[in-house]
Amino acid sequence: MNTHQAQDFPQILAHIEEQKRMLRNAQSQAGQRPARKIERIETIRRFNVTRMSGQRNLQSDLSISFIPSPYAPCAQPFCDLKKIMVDDLVLETHHRGTFLLVRVVTPQDRITAVMAIVEDERGEVLLLQLYHQVETTEDILVPGRVLIIRDPYLKLTADGKHGLRVDHVSDIVFLPVHEDRIPACWRSEVTNPQNQSAGFWKAKGNDCFGQSRYHAAIEYYTSALASSPTTEECHTIKLNRSLAFLKTNHFDAALADVDSMLSDSSAKSNEKALFRKAQALYSLQRYRECCEVLKTLRLKYPDNTAAKDKLNEAVNRLAEQTTGKYRFKKLHAEAAHLRPPQLDHATHIGPVGVRQSESRGRGLFTTKAVKAGDLLFCEKAFVYAFHEGEGMSSNSRLMMNLLIDVNANSFTTGAQPELITMLVQKLYQNPSLASIVKDLHRGSYSPVQGVFDIIDGKPVIDSFLLTRILLINSFGCRLSGKAGPLKQANGQPINVNNFNDLFPSLGIWTFASHINHSCTSNAFRSFIGDMMILRANQDLPANAEVTIQYLNPFNPERQQVFVKNWAFACDCVMCQDNEQTSDAVVAKRKRLGESLQSMLRLLTRRGSSSSGAGSIASLVRKSSALIAEMEGTYNKPAKEVPRLVVWKGYRDFACALTLGAGANPQKIVELSLRALRSLGFVIEGGSLGTNQGLVVREWGFIGDGLLDCWMCLKAAYVETRSYELALAAEGYAKVCYKILFGEDETFGELD
Known part of the structure; x- marks a missing residue:
């Protein structure tokens, strides 16, 4: 993950300074009661006007998310929390050991958070902001819905007003309609559980499921299970709820429902329950267990074609996993x-x-x-956020998504906010997966005791811990390594120093x-x-x-980035050699490299015609002299420290000769072999006319252009009818292709 320093980007620095000003103002009011209470009707009216107008800072493509000062999630069971009311809240304070019971009174709005106006039992209203809530076709804050907020946090908002902010998904509890914690004054005839049966709630759940409102269906099915269903009704409801859980990626919960059914010998829906269990196990990538369940299902119900197809899929995944x-x-x-x-x-x-x-x-x-x-x-x-836009310029991509860390005066770009929400939700929905993530490197961040523990049936999730884990452990990625070089909108190649800067897509x-x-x-x-x-x-x-x-080794500032992003200093032989190399030598290499590139451009242009042989020979001699002078700037052998500047010179020289008419195969072979040796390759033979063959005894540095070098070498061998050498060069090119692109099945598709 690449983190940028804000001082290098004035437009970002201005946002950070404004945010810092607001934070200072907020901190100065910590512990105070809100200065002025806005009337209920006016609060609701203002919110609805803003929501309906759609004026949500959409004047540009810039999307900004701020990482707030970290605070711990509530790690206490509900029975240990004390109830408070809106009037008890003070600004910029986490009311530890308490809970707030509220009801939603407006439709929701969504920017970076899901927002609505809520009220307590006394009718006092506040803005509620829920962060890290996944976007779905269903609204999660609908009028009439009752919520419990653990350790409520009253925060000043950007417009100078105040509202409840919830960053930890485990700090919010959505109460099903049957809950006895819902006050009587908020119950209608429809929602009063005393007036409804399990069958009633099941029917409402089925209606919601048919409308693809799976979260609502889950709540109704949960109410049905709490309404004294018969044994047969219980099995049916759990079977239906397990499917709704699968639709919403709650695979642990789906597994729990079907396992409780399968443990009951009187259950009549074992066929569907077994299939649901297999689906949950498959989604959790527990393929061996999935295969065993499907084999049992196939033995008991041989006519189940869906089970047969799923078993084939699971067997294929298990084969990939094991082989x-x-x-x-x-x-x-x-x-x-x-x-x-x-x-x-x-x-x-x-x-x-x-x-x-x-x-x-x-x-x-x-x-x-x-x-x-x-x-x-x-x-x-584990989680993956894909963004179209490979090939965008750095500035265009910068204006898409920003995640700003005010405390560190830094920001990251791309899919980070989306990926954080994905990570938070995946672990909240499937706590069995927490062990995979919780021990990843988190830097200096120390979570509160109890994080990931199951409390009141749900895991305690620390969104700031997961944000830190993501910022340190995520990788930028391309759709495919075969996509070719990235270009800016103007057609020019992107010149980047950081691997992650290339790609707006991101994953862990x-x-x-x-x-x-x-x-x-x-x-x-x-x-x-x-x-x-x-x-x-x-x-x-x-x-x-x-x-x-982690970074492209051509990046001259990579050492500073290592320290800023990952808190380590690289001590590899290349970095040590760079520290021991004077600025004068670095400048000389740069000057020689620029002169060489000018020569090679002339060589390519003149080599494309049949005239000017003498001029071409002169350019070859001058280019050779420049590379020889480059070689002289290195003290340590290439086997110990790759000579990247020399490598680029030799490779580009060989490619220029290959592209030109009347190319000298002997010279191309010589340059290509020297290019490889400058990367630390230990090569025996390969020269024309020696009958020594071509053997790589030790592989050297792997980087961009290496495949081109091997293919230039192969072409030169073919030109001189040295077919055994060409075959060997092609074999090494194929290994190189496999390393660079992950596979060699498509090697024959090279242009």
Whole structure:
């Protein structure tokens, strides 16, 4: 995740300074009662006017979310909380150990939060703002709905007024209509449970389900179960509710409903219950258990064709999970057509495992020796936010979504706000998954005791903890590595220093989050949709720590970014060499590189015609001299420290000759081999006319342009009819392709 410093962006800094001013004003009023109470009718009127007018700062494409000062969620059971009223609230205060009972009195509005006006039992009204609520076709705040707010927080709003703010989803409790905690004065004849039966509530739930109002259906089914249903009614209601839970991604709850049915030998709906259980297990990626349930279902009900199809799917996922064998062309096709490109495929963990690293916390280590190109894992994202717009300029993307951390004077761009809500909701809906996330690196953030514990049947969720985990552990990603180079709207290539800056799409891959960084990494990640593929980019022994590049190593400021984003200083050989290299040498390399590129542009233009052979030879000599001078600026051998500037020079030189008419294959081979060796490749043979063959003894640095270099080499061998060398070069190109793009099934589709 790339975090930008606000001082580098005046327009963002202005937003931060204004937010700081409002925060200072708010803090100065902490503990005070609101200065002026606005009449109930006027409060409701103003809210409805704003909601209906749609004037919600939509004058531009800029969407801003602020990370507020962190505060802990309520981790006490309801029985230990004391009831208070709106008049008891004071500003900028978390009323710990209390709860507020309110009823919604207006339709909801949504900007970055879901908002409505609520009232307490005395009719006192306030604005309520709920954060991290997923967008659905159903409103969650509807007039008449009764809520409990744990540890209520009365906050000054941006317009100088005040309202209730809830950042933790576990701090809000939506009361079903049957709840005896709903005051009698808020019950109508319809909602009074004393006047209704289980069948009545079940029918209302079925009506809502038929209208795709699945959250409302769940509430009615819950009321039905609390209304003394018969055993048969209970089974039917749980079966219906389990399907509504599946529709709303509450897989743990769906599993609990069907398991309680299946434990009852008198249940008559075992066929549907077994299928629902299989669906829940499949969605939780528990494929082996899913297969076992479906096998039982098939034995008992052999005519169930849906079970047969689902079993085939589950068997395929289990095979992927256990063998790591994927049909990558199929994955590409799915990613190209699905929006969002969330693929129905399993995670495979290969010969790697998580364990303690020497000085960098936990890391990923090989469990056996692997070869360059071997699959280390293929992981499906835990949460994934896809945004169209690859190829946007940095400024255009900047104006899409901003997540601003006022305390750190920094901001991130892209899909972060959406992804935070996805992460919060997934763990709240499925607490069995918390163990996968809760131990990920969180920096210095210390959550309150009790986070993720189940209290009153729901997990305690700390949205600030999850925000911190996301900011440290998420990866920016492309739809596919095969999409080609990104370009700006004007057609020019995007020149970026940070891998994550390229991509507005974002995800968390929890297993991959354990990988530590090195600029000279020994593994390379690629993406197909929401699947991350990691392959070794060199031969590794057992028990070797696996590393990836967090940032592009061409970024001259990467050390500062490491410290700001991840609180570490990189001590790889490349960073150490950079520290020991004087500014004068860096400037000389830059000057030589610019001169070389000017020469190569001339070489490409003149090489495209059949004339000017003497001029071409002169350009080749001058270009060779410039690269030789570049080589002289390095002290350590390339096998120890990759020479990235020299590599680029040799590679571009070889490509320029390949593109030109009357190219010199001998020179192209020489330049290509030198380019590879400048990256630390240890290569035996490869020269024309020596009959030594071509063998890579050790793989070097893997980066952009490497595949082009191998293909230039192959073309030169073919030109000289050195077919065995061409075949060897193509084999190494294929391994390189597999490392860079995650697979080699589409290697033959290269232009």
